[in-house]
Amino acid sequence: MIVHEWLFLTIAPCDAAEPWQLGFQDAATPMMQGITDLHHDIFFFLILILVFVLWMLVRALWHFDYKKHPIPQRIVHGTTIEILRTILPSIILMFIAIPSFALLYSMDEVVVDPAITIKAIGHQWYRTYEYSDYNSSDEQSLTFDSYMITEDDLELGQSRLLEVDNRVVLPANTHLRMIVTSADVPHSWAVPSSGVKCHAVPGRSNQTSISVQREGVYYGQCSRFCGTNHASMPIVVEAVSMKDYGSWVQNFE
Amino acid sequence: MAAGGDQEEKTLTLAQQWALKEIEEQAAKTEPPVQATEDVKPANSDSVEVVAEKTEEISATEEAIPATEEAIPATEEATPATEEAPPTAEEATPATEEALPTAEETPPAIVDSNPVTEEATPATEDATPAVEEVSEDASEERSGEEVVSEESGIKIETAPADFRFPTTNQTRHCFTRYVEYHRCTAAKGEGASECDKFAKYYRALCPGEWVDRWNEQRENGTFPGPL
Numbered sequence: 001m002i003v004h005e006w007l008f009l010t011i012a013p014c015d016a017a018e019p020w021q022l023g024f025q026d027a028a029t030p031m032m033q034g035i036t037d038l039h040h041d042i043f044f045f046l047i048l049i050l051v052f053v054l055w056m057l058v059r060a061l062w063h064f065d066y067k068k069h070p071i072p073q074r075i076v077h078g079t080t081i082e083i084l085r086t087i088l089p090s091i092i093l094m095f096i097a098i099p100s101f102a103l104l105y106s107m108d109e110v111v112v113d114p115a116i117t118i119k120a121i122g123h124q125w126y127r128t129y130e131y132s133d134y135n136s137s138d139e140q141s142l143t144f145d146s147y148m149i150t151e152d153d154l155e156l157g158q159s160r161l162l163e164v165d166n167r168v169v170l171p172a173n174t175h176l177r178m179i180v181t182s183a184d185v186p187h188s189w190a191v192p193s194s195g196v197k198c199h200a201v202p203g204r205s206n207q208t209s210i211s212v213q214r215e216g217v218y219y220g221q222c223s224r225f226c227g228t229n230h231a232s233m234p235i236v237v238e239a240v241s242m243k244d245y246g247s248w249v250q251n252f253e
Numbered sequence: 254m255a256a257g258g259d260q261e262e263k264t265l266t267l268a269q270q271w272a273l274k275e276i277e278e279q280a281a282k283t284e285p286p287v288q289a290t291e292d293v294k295p296a297n298s299d300s301v302e303v304v305a306e307k308t309e310e311i312s313a314t315e316e317a318i319p320a321t322e323e324a325i326p327a328t329e330e331a332t333p334a335t336e337e338a339p340p341t342a343e344e345a346t347p348a349t350e351e352a353l354p355t356a357e358e359t360p361p362a363i364v365d366s367n368p369v370t371e372e373a374t375p376a377t378e379d380a381t382p383a384v385e386e387v388s389e390d391a392s393e394e395r396s397g398e399e400v401v402s403e404e405s406g407i408k409i410e411t412a413p414a415d416f417r418f419p420t421t422n423q424t425r426h427c428f429t430r431y432v433e434y435h436r437c438t439a440a441k442g443e444g445a446s447e448c449d450k451f452a453k454y455y456r457a458l459c460p461g462e463w464v465d466r467w468n469e470q471r472e473n474g475t476f477p478g479p480l
Contacts, residue, residue, distance in 0.1 A: 246406040
């Protein structure tokens with residue numbers, strides 16, 4: 001039954017964790033696409049090395065049998081092979097490091113001026129979101145708390161421990177700046193489909209930039225243990241068109 | 254740039270404290286792109302129209318050229334005059350080519366070059382598609398951004414990326430913008446329009462709770478920043 005679900009119910013882009021999931025969630029940002037691609041590239045070489053090492057191991061076990069070779073060879077030292085098996089892995093590691101660092105630093109870089117700043121403030125155990133681009137005074141006009149929907153209040157189709165009452169609404173195909181901070185203990189703002197995981201540290205504001213490439217609803221969870229209800233402060237991001245975002249902002253009470 | 258900003262925070266001499274020039278210039282440089290495109294847009298749409306007009310004019314003059322060529326055999330005296338004409342056309346071509354890069358930004362340049370291109374029809378035949386491509390590309394980019402803000406019905410604008418604070422940690426970015434705003438109002442007077450942008454920046458970057466706390470501290474005279 002589970003396998004059935006796994007095979008047939010995952011045709012739609014999956015932007016939330018699901019039962020028996022093995023791979024990544026579908027990428028919604030170029031950052032996540034880069035992470036996925038890097039993972040797959042490295043995995044190719046990983047499999048090659050794994051097969052090679054396994055082959056050596058099995059071959060050794062197979063051939064060096066006490067019946068075939070009653071007197072074992074007493075080799076304890078070999079300069080050539082020791083140099084080779086040190087140099088070769090370090091070269092492989094270097095070739096893995098190059099794309100890895102390239103991706104790491106490109107993710108960190110703020111290339112363009114963002115269009116919208118959204119502040120995500122972690123609390124024990126809920127999140128507050130502030131959209132302050134439209135404020136004309138220090139009074140917060142577009143601020144809301146985002147609480148998890150408890151198991152009893154779930155409606156059909158909603159995910160347990162993942163759904164919230166107020167989602168973060170943001171426009172798709174727009175450069176966004178997320179300012180992540182915390183009001184009490186360290187939290188983390190993480191959305192796997194966006195390739196974002198940003199720690200929320202009290203007294204410090206961390207910036208991460210995202211540009212969601214398609215409209216949809218993306219789920220994430222707190223990724224820094226923050227107390228008893230660490231599991232019940234998920235993140236739900238709803239990416240909409242710029243038009244819908246505009247009307248959402250205008251109609252916000 | 255970074256050094257300038259830091260210095261101004263740390264210096265204690267009154268003259269330097271009141272000098273807001275550096276901050277303002279800096280802010281002017283880091284103005285968000287949306288505003289800039291709004292200014293450029295009307296001018297740009299003109300340039301597209303001008304290009305369209307120009308191509309029409311050129312096609313008109315193209316028709317006119319064969320007519321003058323026919324006239325050449327008829328009057329031998331007229332030939333020196335027409336011989337002179339091609340060189341002027343050649344001379345004119347560099348002028349139009351020079352105009353190409355400027356065409357993106359300054360529509361007046363295109364308008365000026367118009368009479369030249371009319372004279373230099375054969376040469377500009379090659380040049381015109383280039384002009385069109387350039388100005389079309391530019392207008393597409395700009396109009397794209399323009400559409401975004403029109404589409405949403407709200408002003409999409411936020412604090413720009415500041416290269417004094419290129420790292421993930423934006424704590425000081427927020428704090429600096431807050432201090433900049435209050436130094437600005439101290440110098441220009443409460444509610445000065447020049448300071449509005451700093452207010453916008455720090456509101457975008459600072460969590461509301463921090464702003465409230467700092468406002469309280471300023472009232473009590475315990476604010477730790479260089480106000």
